[in-house]
Amino acid sequence: MISNGRYSLLFNALFTLFMVGPLVVVIGVSFTPTGYLEFPPSGLSLRWFAAILDNPDFIDAAWVSLKLGIASATVSTIVAVPAALAIGREKFSGREALQALFLSPLTVPTVVLGIAFLRLLSVLELNGTFVGLVLCHAIIITPFVLRLVLSSVVGMDRSIEKAAISLGASNWTVFRRITMPLIMPGIVGGWVLAFITSFDELTVTVFIVNPSTTTLPVRLFSHITQTTDPLIASVSTVVILFTVALMLLINRFYGLDRLLMGETK
Amino acid sequence: MSFLEIKALTKRFSETTAVEDFSLTVERGEFVSLLGPSGCGKTTTLQMIAGFEQPTSGSIILHGRNLAKIPARKRGLGIVFQTYALFPHMTVEQNVAFGLEMRGIPEPDRRQKVAAALDLVKLSHLAKRLPKAMSGGQRQRVALARALVIEPELLLLDEPLSNLDAKLREEMQLELRRIQQEAGVTTLLVTHDQSEAMALSDRIAVMQSGRLMQLGTPFDTYETPKSTFISNFLGKTNCLNARLVSTTGTASTLVINGIEVSGPSVNLLPGDVMASLRPERIDIVESSDGHTEAKVLERIFLGDQWLFRLETKLGELLVVRRNRGRREAEPGENVFIVWQPEHLQILPASRESA
Numbered sequence: 001m002i003s004n005g006r007y008s009l010l011f012n013a014l015f016t017l018f019m020v021g022p023l024v025v026v027i028g029v030s031f032t033p034t035g036y037l038e039f040p041p042s043g044l045s046l047r048w049f050a051a052i053l054d055n056p057d058f059i060d061a062a063w064v065s066l067k068l069g070i071a072s073a074t075v076s077t078i079v080a081v082p083a084a085l086a087i088g089r090e091k092f093s094g095r096e097a098l099q100a101l102f103l104s105p106l107t108v109p110t111v112v113l114g115i116a117f118l119r120l121l122s123v124l125e126l127n128g129t130f131v132g133l134v135l136c137h138a139i140i141i142t143p144f145v146l147r148l149v150l151s152s153v154v155g156m157d158r159s160i161e162k163a164a165i166s167l168g169a170s171n172w173t174v175f176r177r178i179t180m181p182l183i184m185p186g187i188v189g190g191w192v193l194a195f196i197t198s199f200d201e202l203t204v205t206v207f208i209v210n211p212s213t214t215t216l217p218v219r220l221f222s223h224i225t226q227t228t229d230p231l232i233a234s235v236s237t238v239v240i241l242f243t244v245a246l247m248l249l250i251n252r253f254y255g256l257d258r259l260l261m262g263e264t265k
Numbered sequence: 266m267s268f269l270e271i272k273a274l275t276k277r278f279s280e281t282t283a284v285e286d287f288s289l290t291v292e293r294g295e296f297v298s299l300l301g302p303s304g305c306g307k308t309t310t311l312q313m314i315a316g317f318e319q320p321t322s323g324s325i326i327l328h329g330r331n332l333a334k335i336p337a338r339k340r341g342l343g344i345v346f347q348t349y350a351l352f353p354h355m356t357v358e359q360n361v362a363f364g365l366e367m368r369g370i371p372e373p374d375r376r377q378k379v380a381a382a383l384d385l386v387k388l389s390h391l392a393k394r395l396p397k398a399m400s401g402g403q404r405q406r407v408a409l410a411r412a413l414v415i416e417p418e419l420l421l422l423d424e425p426l427s428n429l430d431a432k433l434r435e436e437m438q439l440e441l442r443r444i445q446q447e448a449g450v451t452t453l454l455v456t457h458d459q460s461e462a463m464a465l466s467d468r469i470a471v472m473q474s475g476r477l478m479q480l481g482t483p484f485d486t487y488e489t490p491k492s493t494f495i496s497n498f499l500g501k502t503n504c505l506n507a508r509l510v511s512t513t514g515t516a517s518t519l520v521i522n523g524i525e526v527s528g529p530s531v532n533l534l535p536g537d538v539m540a541s542l543r544p545e546r547i548d549i550v551e552s553s554d555g556h557t558e559a560k561v562l563e564r565i566f567l568g569d570q571w572l573f574r575l576e577t578k579l580g581e582l583l584v585v586r587r588n589r590g591r592r593e594a595e596p597g598e599n600v601f602i603v604w605q606p607e608h609l610q611i612l613p614a615s616r617e618s619a
């Protein structure tokens with residue numbers, strides 16, 4: 001027991017170190033007063049945070065990413081919820097195929113997806129548009145939503161819905177008053193995971209953006225390819241703080257563990 | 266015309282026939298149990314009455330209404346599920362009020378009815394709790410209150426007590442009976458627990474492989490089972506292969522294991538039969554005069570009674586004796602047993618129902 005506890009402690013410590021280490025470095029670097037990447041920083045300065053304000057293209061890109069994340073997470077949730085309900089509980093032919101189709105973006109290499117989307121968008125004449133980005137991101141992130149919603153659909157006792165029906169509820173009322181609230185942890189969890197995935201997506205997005213719809217990761221990436229000033233560190237720090245704030249907010253109202261497990265009840 | 270009439274109800278799934286030619290009538294206010302082993306089609310029958318399964322054929326008529334074309338939500342039945350199926354995100358009060366809300370009952374009326382229903386199941390003090398903060402027995406009562414508050418014409422219970430521990434189950438049996446009688450609601454209970462069925466019901470419908478085998482009061486079903494299956498299913502019994510030699514208007518003669526035994530008069534042709542003798546109908550005596558010899562193989566103390574396994578000329582027999590606080594025969598001891606000939610149940614020896 002004791003040695004087991006010790007090993008798991010060690011494992012957890014290593015895991016945390018590898019997860020948190022890079023974040024600490026990035027945050028540290030962002031406070032440097034120098035003009036190059038340095039860790040640990042030789043002093044404390046907000047110089048590079050102020051520099052963000054002088055680079056409106058970063059701010060524009062952040063807005064694009066934010067709007068893109070919200071729009072694509074919402075679109076994919078609207079698609080994934082009915083799909084999860086159908087896949088999770090109906091028995092129809094092609095059920096397996098449908099599930100495989102929805103999860104397929106996970107199995108295709110993202111570079112391949114990027115090229116495919118580029119072609120698709122030019123066929124649809126949506127190349128470089130925001131709508132095109134939303135469409136592509138929604139496709140990439142739907143598997144995440146589907147899996148979380150599916151797990152809460154499958155975990156739900158169907159006789160609860162039957163009870164509601166026997167008490168006189170119509171199908172729509174059952175969905176609104178019973179099914180929806182009970183699978184809500186899966187829906188919210190899926191949405192958040194989808195939002196974060198979209199906000200963070202680079203490989204596919206690089207293929208399909210144009211200068212007016214550049215997302216934050218793409219902007220950062222192109223910045224690194226040109227210079228290596230600590231601006232990228234300060235932008236990253238802002239993103240990290242934003243994500244942490246988002247998580248704290250959700251935890252406050254919802255419980256992170258519940259969300260990530262997609263558990264019902 | 267009876268209150269509930271089920272006629273020749275049949276349900277076939279792709280490979281199995283779950284319910285076959287099932288007919289049953291239930292009177293208003295009656296408590297009827299569907300009793301049978303696992304997989305005999307009890308739940309399927311209940312689900313067809315509730316409207317969650319479509320019958321393959323047959324009809325269900327409730328209070329003169331043919332239910333065939335009426336969807337589940339318009340049938341107005343009260344259903345208690347095995348898992349209780351409470352709405353986990355609603356308080357006890359909200360759970361109970363749900364059906365009234367669906368019926369558009371205005372708020373003051375609703376509140377009063379909810380209060381009355383919670384009072385009936387003695388849960389008024391827990392009205393604001395969430396189901397997950399309640400015990401199994403309490404959840405059970407919430408489920409009952411929720412089903413009864415809509416004043417259903419028919420209450421359907423699917424193994425409502427099977428998730429409770431033994432002691433609580435006995436308490437809830439009494440509670441259930443009280444609540445049912447106070448509400449005066451016609452009730453159909455599904456169970457595979459014979460003691461539950463006997464304790465609660467006005468009549469028991471014994472099912473086997475989707476068919477109704479016997480219908481009657483608990484006492485009649487227990488005393489005059491139609492087959493060895495039913496006799497075995499309702500309580501313990503000793504089943505003995507026998508040959509019916511002759512039967513007259515008043516008595517019959519059988520041969521069991523080469524021994525001649527007398528029994529009650531029966532409506533069977535001479536030949537192979539089954540003789541069933543309840544363990545509690547056999548008495549253990551000390552004197553030998555004309556009684557059957559027996560040797561105690563095993564003895565189990567059950568608190569209020571003793572269970573003996575005896576070896577006799579007729580074969581092995583189980584005997585139950587009330588605990589009278591006296592010394593009882595021990596394993597290895599020789600005793601004598603006696604029973605009344607009319608307590609021997611003579612049943613057809615059909616293999617299928619064995």
Ligand SMILES: Nc1ncnc2c1ncn2[C@@H]1O[C@H](COP(=O)(O)OP(=O)(O)OP(=O)(O)O)[C@@H](O)[C@H]1O
Nearest residue numbers: 278279281283302303304305306307308309310457
């Ligand atoms: N949806 C279904 N599809 C196919 N077969 C089914 C279905 N529902 C039930 N059955 C079959 O019908 C038979 C009767 O099932 P049912 O659930 O009515 O039994 P039961 O008497 O309620 O048993 P238990 O005491 O175990 O609950 C079983 O053989 C079962 O496998």
Ligand SMILES: [Mg+2]
Nearest residue numbers: 307308309423
């Ligand atoms: Mg069942």
